Amino acid sequence: MAVQDALPGRVGSGGFAALNDQRVRGAIFQVLLVIGIISFGWWIIHNTAANLRAQGIGFGFDILFDSAGFQINQALIEYQETSSYVRVYFVGLINTLVVSFIGILLATLIGFIVGIARLSTNWVVAKAAYVYIEILRNIPLLLQIFIWYFAVLRLLPPKREAIDLGPLGLLNIAGWYAPKVIYGPGFPIMLSALIFGIVATFIIRRWAYKRQMATGEQFPVLWTGLALIIAVPIVSWFAVGILMKGAPLSLEYASEGNFGPRGGARVYPEFIGLLFALSFYTASFIAEIVRAGILAVAHGQTEAAYSLGLRPGHTLRLVVVPQAMRVIVPPLTSQYLNLTKNSSLAVAIAYPDLVSVFAGTALNQTGRAVEFILVTMATYLVISLVTSAFMNWYNSSVALVER
Amino acid sequence: MSDIQAETDLTYVRDEMLAEAPPPIRDSGLLGWLRKNLFSSWFNTLLTIVALAIIWFVVPPLLEFALFDAVWQGEGRTACLTMQQGGQLPNDWFGACWPYVGDYLAQFIYGRYPIEERWRVDIVFVLFVIGLVPLLVPTAPYKAVNLVYMAVFFPAVALLLLSGGDFDYGTIIGIGAEFAPFGSDLGFWIDYALITLVIAAIAYAWARGTGTNPLDPIKLVLTIMGALAVLLLVLGVDFGLEVVPTSIWGGLLVTLVLAVTGIAASLPLGIVLALGRRSQMPIVRFFCVVFIEFWRGVPLITVLFMSSVMLPLFLPEGVSFDKLLRALIGVALFSAAYMAEVIRGGLQAIPKGQYEGADAVGLAYWQKMRLIILPQALTLVIPGIVNTFIGLFKDTTLVLIIGLFDFLGQIQSSFTDPTWATPVQATTAYLFAACVYWVFCFSMSRYSIFTENRLRTGHKR
Known part of the structure; x- marks a missing residue:
């Protein structure tokens, strides 16, 4: 006690000893926090209710089943003006997912190429990759979307003309007239042939692995698999085509008419602009992640693999890449999520994604801000959490097992 | 020492000089640098060509637009219009309008x-x-x-x-x-x-x-x-x-x-x-x-x-923040x-x-x-x-x-x-x-x- 009295800031033995117990303090603080947050939440809900009442706006999610009454130009599922807002939601969600998915594929492809190029011993290639990364990632994405949509794509020929891309269809300012896939009568047979090829590849892979573990003999799984997956559907395409007198799968090309291209599957410029901006932007981040991942694998690993007699290709595939992936996957996941969330910038060029049609057009039409924003946010939250959960699971399966 | 050498069969010892090897390829100087960094193998050469092609495709048009073909002075829109559009510039002109x-x-x-x-x-x-x-x-x-x-x-x-x-x-x-x-x-x-x-x-x-x-x-x-x-x-x-x-x-x-x-x-x-x-x-x-x-x-x-x-x-009602x-x-x-x-x-x-x-x-x-x-x-x-x-x-x-x-x-x-x-x-x-x-x-x-x-x-x- 004498020592305590001597301490500055201490007066006698007054006060409750319990208040100086960390657990008690923690409990008090947490109770106060819960009370604070609950009352803050209640205050917000109370205010919102009062404001909505004052403005004569109702509340309830039944509004979502009303008829929307506006047109959406790029709906991948059936949609009419009389469709409900729920339908609008799904049109937007599917558009978001489609542009995100293709964007992720494209960004990964470009990102890995640029990231590896950045480490190339070839001076021109390495510098070009460096310049690409430094320019693309230091310009705001929204500006890049504008540049693609309002500057680059506007250089394309006007509506009545088109650039002929040969087997890829026609291209002009109104979009890309891609070949349209026409499903013929025997399509299910061809599809099942494809599925058969994939399943057979998996079975062969397991068998080859087992055999290699047991006997050490190797089996060319890659080439067999490619042959099965590609050749079997092609053979079935010919077989079905001859037997049923009609191709199970054919392409319909757009033709140049007097008023611009006709036919084919039209891909809108909004989609192209958004997709390119998202992919090229995210690729610059992925490239840096890939580079860091490859550099993170110690050189001793490569040397050890060489001294064991592995060839460079095998070293890369069996030693370097698996270890680099451990470093690459977690930040790569967050880039995928970023791309998905960034696809919401579609609203700036009116590509009908979730935010644009649901939290934009539909919200403005009904004035029911609370419901529409909440549903939109919840959707993105679910997408994010599901992706994170999946990627955490994947990550833990490739992570280094420490003993 | 020499006795032993004379007695043993020395067929594995070379008895004539090797032909001179060609001098190593220069790896210093500009040419050497180019060869080492850009054209060391056919694949590397291919990469160099592809990279240069991409650069050629992107950089000159950008420079032409931003600098060489750009308009630097003018009072209004007519300074940046082609003749077809009502200005003085040639019809295929495409450049920046910096004024x-x-x-x-x-x-x-x-x-x-x-x-x-x-x-x-x-x-x-x-x-x-x-x-x-x-x-x-x-x-x-x-x-x-x-x-x-x-x-x-x-x-x-x-x-x-x-x-x-x-x-x-x-x-x-x-x-x-x-x-x-x-x-x-x-x-x-x-x-x-x-x-x-x-x-x-x-x-x-x-x-x-x-x-x-x-x-x-x-x-x-x-x-x-x-x-x-x-x-x-x-x-x-x-x-x-x-x-x-x-x-x-x-x-x-x-x-x-x-x-x-x-x-x-x-x-x-x-x-x-x-x-x-x-x-x-x-x-x-x-x-x-x-x-x-x-x-x-x-x-x-x-x-x-x-x-x-x-x-x-x-x-609460009546309270409002400004947009910013x-x-x-x-x-x-x-x-x-x-x-x-x-x-x-x-x-x-x-x-x-x-x-x-x-x-x-x-x-x-x-x-x-x-x-x-x-x-x-x-x-x-x-x-x-x-x-x-x-x-x-x-x-x-x-x-x-x-x-x-x-x-x-x-x-x-x-x-x-x-x-x-x-x-x-x-x-x-x-x-x-x-x-x-x-x-x-x-x-x-x-x-x-x-x-x-x-x-x-x-x-x-």
């Missing part, structure tokens, strides 16, 4: 801020640079003074200069309003004094309860509330500056206000959230995790929609969540011995964090903080979607002016904007790399 950017430059920087008041913005820019530069140079002295300048003095002066001061607190209605004539500030100050008293009383009770000297916390409360009161008083004084509402702020000014305020607000909030996420208290940890994951899980544009459409609904402030709140909360994760990384990187050492010398939680952990953790994550700031800076462009005129928004809105409406206008403007944003972001990323290298001195191989 348009020159004409609009002031608007891109200040927005619709009144021309005769723009000196105020200039002063704020200068004050900002004066405070920022020594803060960024690690060897510059007086860091504490500098920090106080940037954290207290600069925001107050900037707010006063930009908005024009003369704030009216009479509209804030509390208990005090009943004792004061309508519309006067007196009611607000009565409320303020009451709140100060309540906080001081709580601090006193807590100090008595824990048996510490009650004078210290009361002094602290009074100092903070007193300083805040002085600030509010100064902002309430009419200095004769014209009041400029935020609705006519624009351009680079708004971009910088959003970015700087966003970072200033998100840093302390991020620290609190990061500490909360690593706290021993389960409820605190739970709320912090939920908060962080929520903001990180939704796109910024929905946050901005929420702050522009839903935030007014959350407030609403966007600021959204941006700050959003980037606080990202900041929290960056700082959490720093907290996790501090060895456990540091925490235990601080406990062992008897420091309380906040002392431990303030004196031992945070200084180390924050220095460690400066690169991460700068990167978050770059992200925030780029993300400020999104406010144009909710109708604010930031730098990009101001550029977009200049397209509606018929004086300069030409087919190349948008391309020119976007090129200009891209250069400006790039200069800002690139220099920040260089700074982040610089600090990273400075911190890594001990681990260099």
Whole structure:
């Protein structure tokens, strides 16, 4: 006690000893926090209710089943003006997912190429990759979307003309007239042939692995698999085509008419602009992640693999890449999520994604801000959490097992 | 020795000189460098050609547009039109129209801020640079003074200069309003004094309860509330500056206000959230995790929609924020969540011995964090903080979607002016904007790399 009295800031033995117990303090603080947050939440809900009442706006999610009454130009599922807002939601969600998915594929492809190029011993290639990364990632994405949509794509020929891309269809300012896939009568047979090829590849892979573990003999799984997956559907395409007198799968090309291209599957410029901006932007981040991942694998690993007699290709595939992936996957996941969330910038060029049609057009039409924003946010939250959960699971399966 | 050699069969010893090997391929000088770095194998040569082709495809057209074919002088749109469109330039001309950017430059920087008041913005820019530069140079002295300048003095002066001061607190209605004539500030100050008293009383009770000297916390409360009161008083004084509402702020000014305020607000909030996420208290940890994951899980544009459409609904009737402030709140909360994760990384990187050492010398939680952990953790994550700031800076462009005129928004809105409406206008403007944003972001990323290298001195191989 004498020592305590001597301490500055201490007066006698007054006060409750319990208040100086960390657990008690923690409990008090947490109770106060819960009370604070609950009352803050209640205050917000109370205010919102009062404001909505004052403005004569109702509340309830039944509004979502009303008829929307506006047109959406790029709906991948059936949609009419009389469709409900729920339908609008799904049109937007599917558009978001489609542009995100293709964007992720494209960004990964470009990102890995640029990231590896950045480490190339070839001076021109390495510098070009460096310049690409430094320019693309230091310009705001929204500006890049504008540049693609309002500057680059506007250089394309006007509506009545088109650039002929040969087997890829026609291209002009109104979009890309891609070949349209026409499903013929025997399509299910061809599809099942494809599925058969994939399943057979998996079975062969397991068998080859087992055999290699047991006997050490190797089996060319890659080439067999490619042959099965590609050749079997092609053979079935010919077989079905001859037997049923009609191709199970054919392409319909757009033709140049007097008023611009006709036919084919039209891909809108909004989609192209958004997709390119998202992919090229995210690729610059992925490239840096890939580079860091490859550099993170110690050189001793490569040397050890060489001294064991592995060839460079095998070293890369069996030693370097698996270890680099451990470093690459977690930040790569967050880039995928970023791309998905960034696809919401579609609203700036009116590509009908979730935010644009649901939290934009539909919200403005009904004035029911609370419901529409909440549903939109919840959707993105679910997408994010599901992706994170999946990627955490994947990550833990490739992570280094420490003993 | 020679006997033995003569006796043994020496067929494995060469008995004639080898032909001279050709000299090694030069690997020095320009040719040698080219051969080694660009054409060492057929694959490498192919890569070089492909890379050069891509560069050839992109760079010359860009340079032609931006420099060689560009128009540098002119009075109006006709200077940048081809003959077909009604100008003098050849029909296949396609170049930048720089006089348009020159004409609009002031608007891109200040927005619709009144021309005769723009000196105020200039002063704020200068004050900002004066405070920022020594803060960024690690060897510059007086860091504490500098920090106080940037954290207290600069925001107050900037707010006063930009908005024009003369704030009216009479509209804030509390208990005090009943004792004061309508519309006067007196009611607000009565409320303020009451709140100060309540906080001081709580601090006193807590100090008595824990048996510490009650004078210290009361002094602290009074100092903070007193300083805040002085600030509010100064902002309430009419200095004769014209009041400029935020609705006519624009351009680079708004971009910088959003970015700087966003970072200033998100840093302390991020620290609190990061500490909360690593706290021993389960409820605190739970709320912090939920908060962080929520903001990180939704796109910024929905946050901005929420702050522009839903935030007014959350407030009591009659109270309203202006648009800029609403966007600021959204941006700050959003980037606080990202900041929290960056700082959490720093907290996790501090060895456990540091925490235990601080406990062992008897420091309380906040002392431990303030004196031992945070200084180390924050220095460690400066690169991460700068990167978050770059992200925030780029993300400020999104406010144009909710109708604010930031730098990009101001550029977009200049397209509606018929004086300069030409087919190349948008391309020119976007090129200009891209250069400006790039200069800002690139220099920040260089700074982040610089600090990273400075911190890594001990681990260099």
